[in-house]
Amino acid sequence: MSVKVKICGIRTLEAARASVDAGADFLGFNFVKSSKRYIDPVKAKEIISMLLPEIKIVGVFQNEEIKMIKEIVDLLKIDFVQLHGTESARYSRLTQYAGIIKTFLLPFDFDSQKLRGEMEKYNVDYFLLDRGIQGEGTPINTYKVRELSLHFPVFLAGGLNPENVSESIRIAQPYAVDVAGGIETGGEQDIGKIREFIRNAKEEL
Numbered sequence: 001m002s003v004k005v006k007i008c009g010i011r012t013l014e015a016a017r018a019s020v021d022a023g024a025d026f027l028g029f030n031f032v033k034s035s036k037r038y039i040d041p042v043k044a045k046e047i048i049s050m051l052l053p054e055i056k057i058v059g060v061f062q063n064e065e066i067k068m069i070k071e072i073v074d075l076l077k078i079d080f081v082q083l084h085g086t087e088s089a090r091y092s093r094l095t096q097y098a099g100i101i102k103t104f105l106l107p108f109d110f111d112s113q114k115l116r117g118e119m120e121k122y123n124v125d126y127f128l129l130d131r132g133i134q135g136e137g138t139p140i141n142t143y144k145v146r147e148l149s150l151h152f153p154v155f156l157a158g159g160l161n162p163e164n165v166s167e168s169i170r171i172a173q174p175y176a177v178d179v180a181g182g183i184e185t186g187g188e189q190d191i192g193k194i195r196e197f198i199r200n201a202k203e204e205l
Contacts, residue, residue: 029076031059057077058078102126165201
């Protein structure tokens, strides 16, 4: 079965539709106000309303209040909440409203056994493993990700692009891959790169 693909940082209907048409499984909308990929929830709702219901919608949050997350979940009827900060296991209560993807931001050579112990504390649907500084630095160690992929449904993120995604999947064996900056040109989502990324990811397995 081929790996799943999440295209994150969606800000236009054109990028959303191109991602769906190319075979994306998840679309990520960033509700972190400090992010350059932030989208207003009302605009996100306009885009989502134009898409087929088969695509899974992910809302990205970072250390946001549970009350605010729930309000946006209710507004957009999103499928998954991505917790992209240092949220504690108590955020697992959000499972009554939507699925949960818990992110861990990691250095290249992270301790996989220690991380496994942390992951076991969370009652969530998926884990997303990303590099510590967004958009900068070396991607995380895919061999260590593979150790965790044996035990958890993992999204691999951080530094992926159309050129390296196939090899990253081959090594890490994740449930899914996640990309934002790797499919942009000049800070805007590049339709050609989106298609190439998804094609390369899906052809690997």
